[in-house]
Amino acid sequence: MHIAMMSAWNTDSGVAVHAEPLGKAWKNQGHDVTIFTHVKEDFHGDGFTGQDQDYVTRCFGTQKTNFLDPRPILSSNFDVLVVQDLRMLPVENLAKIFPLIKCRARTVHVVHENKLPEEPWFYQFDWDGVVYFDPRQGFLNDVYPHAKLIPFPCFPARSGDKVEARKKLGLPLDKHIVYVFCHRGYEPFLRDLRDDLKEDTILLFVIPRDYQMVEKEDPPPWMIIREEETLTEERFDDYLFAADCVILHKFQTLYLGVVSSTAFQALGAGCPIFVPEGSDYFRPLGDELLHYGDVSELNDMLVKLFQDGEMRKNVLDAANGFVAMNSPEIIAKLFIDFFVELGRPS
Numbered sequence: 001m002h003i004a005m006m007s008a009w010n011t012d013s014g015v016a017v018h019a020e021p022l023g024k025a026w027k028n029q030g031h032d033v034t035i036f037t038h039v040k041e042d043f044h045g046d047g048f049t050g051q052d053q054d055y056v057t058r059c060f061g062t063q064k065t066n067f068l069d070p071r072p073i074l075s076s077n078f079d080v081l082v083v084q085d086l087r088m089l090p091v092e093n094l095a096k097i098f099p100l101i102k103c104r105a106r107t108v109h110v111v112h113e114n115k116l117p118e119e120p121w122f123y124q125f126d127w128d129g130v131v132y133f134d135p136r137q138g139f140l141n142d143v144y145p146h147a148k149l150i151p152f153p154c155f156p157a158r159s160g161d162k163v164e165a166r167k168k169l170g171l172p173l174d175k176h177i178v179y180v181f182c183h184r185g186y187e188p189f190l191r192d193l194r195d196d197l198k199e200d201t202i203l204l205f206v207i208p209r210d211y212q213m214v215e216k217e218d219p220p221p222w223m224i225i226r227e228e229e230t231l232t233e234e235r236f237d238d239y240l241f242a243a244d245c246v247i248l249h250k251f252q253t254l255y256l257g258v259v260s261s262t263a264f265q266a267l268g269a270g271c272p273i274f275v276p277e278g279s280d281y282f283r284p285l286g287d288e289l290l291h292y293g294d295v296s297e298l299n300d301m302l303v304k305l306f307q308d309g310e311m312r313k314n315v316l317d318a319a320n321g322f323v324a325m326n327s328p329e330i331i332a333k334l335f336i337d338f339f340v341e342l343g344r345p346s
Contacts (some may be wrong), residue, residue: 001339002032004076004105005061006094007084009037010052012183012230014261015085016113018133021153025332026053034076036060038279044088046208047230060090064299068093074100080339081105083127086114091121098125101145106204106342111140111147128342131335134258134283144164148338151284152259153331154323157268160241171224171242176201176306179271181262182211183231185202189249189276191215194299200224201302206231206239233265240269245290245305247274247298250281268323272305274298274317287318 003026007019007326019035027033035056038044044059052058061067068090073081074097078171081101083089084108108129116139123143130144133152140147166173176197180188182205193201198221206226207213219225231239240246251259260281266290275282277291290305292298305311 001080001336002078003080003082003339004034004036004073004078005082005084006036006073006089008044008051008088009035009056011038011043012049013045013283014259015044015088016049017155017265018110018112019154020179021328022332022335023157025153025328029332029336031331031336032078034078036073036258038062039067044085045230049230049233049236059182060093062088063091066090066092068097070097073097078105079344080108080342082108082335084109084110086122086125087113087117095121095124102128104345106339106345108339108342111137112258113137115139117145122254123253128345131338136257136283147338150334151326151331152261152264153328154267154326155265155269156328157320157323158237159270160237162241165238165241168234169238169242171204172202174200176302177204177209177243177254178202178302179204179206179239179246181246181248182207184248186248186262188213190247190295190298192295193222197299197302201306204239204243216288216327217222226230236265237269240266240271243271245272245302247272248282251276263289264326267319270316272312273319274301276281285322288322289319290315 005019005023008016009019023033023035033055037056037058039058039061042065044062058074059069059072069151106128110131111126130140130147131150132140132147133150163173171177180190180203182188200268203223206228209227215223216225246266248262263273263282272290274290274292277293282289290301292301
């Protein structure tokens with residue numbers, strides 16, 4: 001099968017985190033894959049996370065500019081076109097070429113919204129299939145009765161050497177390291193350690209250069225602040241391999257997000273993940289994460305994690321089990337089965 005996909009790609013957007021494992025898994029399963037994505041002058045996300053593969057073509061911008069060069073799409077032969085997150089694409093110009101695409105291929109929209117959009121343009125496309133990834137998006141069935149629930153794919157399981165990762169990143173070898181993730185709507189929560197942790201624990205903040213932190217100019221001895229532009233996937237993994245745990249403190253999103261794509265990316269890296277217990281952005285994850293209520297409870301849980309090997313083993317076993325059940329290969333196969341159900345264009 002030849003699968004084409006219009007999507008963010010090799011950027012730090014949640015859409016790319018969903019699309020990239022799928023596209024790569026389809027390739028590994030023997031399918032032809034073509035990725036159509038944003039031009040580098042007008043893309044979805046804050047920065048780039050990797051180099052483009054030879055099957056990637058940058059030929060459109062965002063909805064804001066409505067730039068679309070239709071030639072790469074219309075001159076390519078594919079069986080299915082998967083469109084990821086219509087809101088971030090040049091909708092007006094895509095609508096002009098959509099009838100030609102529909103004559104030749106099945107069309108599938110992967111919806112990333114957390115509610116039915118109020119804008120009429122969202123509903124102008126006659127999709128052959130609509131896919132969503134969270135049960136809370138079941139509202140789509142009010143408009144698309146045959147919308148299909150296919151879970152969000154995890155990044156593949158991978159492992160790294162903690163000592164080598166710390167040497168590579170220039171981090172201390174003799175401390176517990178708590179990686180406090182601060183990017184794209186994540187705010188630092190743990191800004192101070194209780195006294196019995198300060199001797200052997202480091203809070204590591206990796207932040208964009210324009211990120212505001214009062215400690216940035218003069219961090220305390222138990223805090224390391226790194227200013228970096230968008231992390232590549234490899235660099236992000238290095239920080240996860242180097243850390244003893246990571247905190248993803250997120251309650252709200254700037255966009256119409258449903259889940260924390262960062263959690264699905266980080267889950268398979270062997271680093272326990274702390275999240276706020278009141279946040280909705282980490283469903284359907286439960287025992288695969290460590291849930292805290294307030295700063296005091298988080299400090300207590302850090303002490304227990306560092307001292308209790310069973311606690312660490314249990315959360316990582318649960319995480320690895322979830323990654324295995326929601327691996328790119330399994331989720332990619334569910335999409336293939338759905339494409340086969342849709343049949344060929346009439």
